[in-house]
Amino acid sequence: MSKYKIEFAPVDFSDAIKYVEEVLKSGWLTSGKFVNLVEERLSDYFKRPFLLTSSCTHSLELAYKFAIEKTEKNLFVVPTWTFAATANAAVNVGGRIAFYDVDDNLSVDFKSLARILQKHGNDVAAVVTVDYSGLPVDYKKVRHYIDMYAPQALFIADCAHSFGSSYLNEPAGFFADIACFSFYANKNLPAGEGGGVLIKSEWERDFRLMRLHGISKDSWARYGSGKWDYSIEIIGKKANMSDLHAAVLMAKLERFDEDQKIRLAYWAKYAEVVEGIEGVRMLPLSIGVRRGNAHLAVLLFEDINRRDSVMQCLVDAGVMLSFHFPPLHIQPAYTSEMFGVEVVESFGSIAEYYSNRVFSLPISAYLEPEDVDYVCENLYRCLHT
Ligand SMILES: Cc1ncc(COP(=O)(O)O)c(C=O)c1O
Numbered sequence: 001m002s003k004y005k006i007e008f009a010p011v012d013f014s015d016a017i018k019y020v021e022e023v024l025k026s027g028w029l030t031s032g033k034f035v036n037l038v039e040e041r042l043s044d045y046f047k048r049p050f051l052l053t054s055s056c057t058h059s060l061e062l063a064y065k066f067a068i069e070k071t072e073k074n075l076f077v078v079p080t081w082t083f084a085a086t087a088n089a090a091v092n093v094g095g096r097i098a099f100y101d102v103d104d105n106l107s108v109d110f111k112s113l114a115r116i117l118q119k120h121g122n123d124v125a126a127v128v129t130v131d132y133s134g135l136p137v138d139y140k141k142v143r144h145y146i147d148m149y150a151p152q153a154l155f156i157a158d159c160a161h162s163f164g165s166s167y168l169n170e171p172a173g174f175f176a177d178i179a180c181f182s183f184y185a186n187k188n189l190p191a192g193e194g195g196g197v198l199i200k201s202e203w204e205r206d207f208r209l210m211r212l213h214g215i216s217k218d219s220w221a222r223y224g225s226g227k228w229d230y231s232i233e234i235i236g237k238k239a240n241m242s243d244l245h246a247a248v249l250m251a252k253l254e255r256f257d258e259d260q261k262i263r264l265a266y267w268a269k270y271a272e273v274v275e276g277i278e279g280v281r282m283l284p285l286s287i288g289v290r291r292g293n294a295h296l297a298v299l300l301f302e303d304i305n306r307r308d309s310v311m312q313c314l315v316d317a318g319v320m321l322s323f324h325f326p327p328l329h330i331q332p333a334y335t336s337e338m339f340g341v342e343v344v345e346s347f348g349s350i351a352e353y354y355s356n357r358v359f360s361l362p363i364s365a366y367l368e369p370e371d372v373d374y375v376c377e378n379l380y381r382c383l384h385t
Helices: 014-026 033-046 056-071 084-092 110-123 139-149 201-211 219-225 243-254 256-274 304-316 349-355 369-383
Strands: 050-053 075-079 096-100 124-130 154-158 178-182 195-198 280-282 297-301 343-346 358-361
Touching: 014 033, 014 243, 033 050, 033 219, 033 243, 050 056, 050 201, 056 084, 056 124, 056 154, 056 178, 056 195, 056 201, 075 084, 075 110, 084 096, 084 124, 096 110, 110 124, 110 139, 110 343, 124 139, 139 154, 243 256, 256 280, 256 297, 256 369, 297 304, 304 358, 304 369
Parallel strands: 075 096, 075 124, 096 343, 124 154, 154 178
Antiparallel strands: 050 195, 178 195, 280 297, 297 358
């Protein structure tokens, strides 16, 4: 039993039981029918090939490995305000890193991005963006900077937070060369564990090979066709999704639009409470054509002590909170020589400023309306004490 009255991101997976049961009864638990079905649906939605993987982290590793091979460069320009996976994946495929800063909405700071690209543009394999909290980055502007300073580089979008968001009326990730998604347990579209990669049609074969050891036919294709022979064409990774996870994903995909309506309504309730209170604001859901999915409900405070006291007040009331993210450029893993990570440049003063001024409120389509009312009442009280 949790000590919290309100969980941070609860999910009820019981609607997936029917599909999971079907998978278990079929005896085929690795990638199979459900992986293919979900891939078909998501490829239709994105109008580009979408491959399921075991996680967003593995999707990033595939994308980065591909970028190194394609560009023959190994520098990854990543935001400092992100989860460890965005940068670790670069190190795990032999890449170097440069960290750029965030703006006041915890999205791309174009000044620091430009400074890195002006200095290191020729070495860049990929510029990586993160749609933090589900708010899409300005995809066209990022592309413009890549074209200007590092035209060989790929644009890789870490869309771990942004399934269901849109930019210029296209799904988040659409305007990048490669976009990596997470279906981790707390995401808007959860499978428990899982990820996916959105690619260009001409790269589909490369990614299928990379996803499963470089083998020319996965086992579903081998057993299905009755032809067992295969060749190993490249040194790949092991990053396929199991059919059990794809079955959960199918169930959640079927109710995604309904879940999103509830999540957006909850986000709006929090925004109403915070509106007009001095010294605190909510990270915007959308900015112009950049339309978010309310993955996180992030509060930003002007005063560090007030942030701490409001957090404590909510925790005392039994409300579970979260914090995203400690900036990466000051973490031991990236600053200590011990780990052999090569960081060629770091910008992060804005990220450092916000790092102790934010926290995230509980948000999920599976919170009850009265749970959200309880958070709102306590948020109001804590902001006024
Ligand atoms: C920005 C970002 N990128 C990547 C990941 C990694 O996702 P996964 O757990 O699917 O590997 C996360 C996880 O939450 C994330 O927040």
